[in-house]
Amino acid sequence: METQHKILVLDDDADWLALSREMFAELPSKPEIRTVSTGARALALLETEPFRLLICDLKMPRMDGLQVLSIVRRRFPELRTIVLSGLEDEEFRSRAYALGVDLFWLKMDMQRNTKMFLECLESLLGRDVDGGFRGIQSKSLMDIIQMECLSRSSTVLRITRGPLVAKLWIQDGELTDAEVEGARGEAAFRRILSWKSGTFENLPAEPGRERTITKPVNALLLESAQAMDETENPSTEPESIEDTSHRKTIWKLAMLTREGADFVVAVPPEGRGEPEALGTQSTEQLSAWTRHAAAIAKKLGEKIEAGPLSHVAGHNLEKQLFVLPLGEKSFLVGWPPNAAAGQLFDQSKKLVASWDS
């Protein structure tokens, strides 16, 4: 017997909830639809019943959608999440994706493209697991690009990897441009392909975009695959390993200089390798503080139930510091005291996200 999945819809608008209930009940897999109007109710319900999917609004009184999602990610990591919001702001989209949501849709777009939205929803419910396709997130970037090109489509593929955002322009099945971290063209395309994970999103095509890539996409994919293969299985000649390491250091130094940071210290968990630092001699002292600061802050967050740690910031007259956890590692990024504070967190996130990629 096929399992009937359950969807929880959270929105403070009663009319929207009624509409959602009616619309989602029409999905081919006939899921059970539950609706709630507050974040607290949603969390209480998730504690007591197993749900497959949470569809969440962002702007709500008391506990807003981002707060709910940060708690949901921690307590129910298996739950799939969709943000359905009326807030047309890229900042909220980025923050939602940073919280690990599967999809972000604007209510206006959803009303215009209801069929596509329902297909995405059905795919997220996992109805197609037997067929081997479980939504766009389960495919590699190479697969996605090949599919877009083979179907001769025109689209802009927006790829998000933490704070890093890349775009690929595809016109009539041909890759015409790529952009990431200030780079464009083939160099940017190779950089994007080296990302091992991320979130993909199709945006409307931009036919007027200037073409910077003229090579056929298959040739580029082949070259990139060969390059990645060589990196993963380095030849036994010691020179090539040194070359790779040297290239990485140059890339990191270039990043550090471009962003204007003083130093970066990458700190693995205790007993799991040596800290790596660029721009400072005090690696030992700084890595010890970074490790302690991250541990203290993470523990405090758990005790006071304030959600996952984003970062720790500190400053004195000589420098501004950011401690950012990323996977098992913690990073310390130091900035000069006169650097514009408003952008430093985003710049630190970019530096850290690029560090091991």
Add this chain to the structure above:
Amino acid sequence: MGFLKKISRFFSSRAAIRQLPFGSLTVDRNGDVVTSTVSSTYPKELLHEIGRDVLALFREAREAQMPLAEVSIHFASLRVTARELRGGAIIFLFPQTGLSPMPT
């Protein structure tokens, strides 16, 4: 099962949600709370924990030869900002919402 039974089961099984702290407090060099504008319903032990951990961050930074004047800990739903104050600290607690400005 009757409707009322279903309703009472639903409400009795609701998970307790603790309000996030909002306000400011000062702590002495031992981490003891001296003054506080945080709601009295918020557990005192947790305020004490916040004070102690913030002082530990300042102390360890000093030991690492980079004394800090201010530290901010940013969680998904709360920002804790602390300024050192004669060995103790003044701490500000700001719950974060989706509409709060981006952290700096």
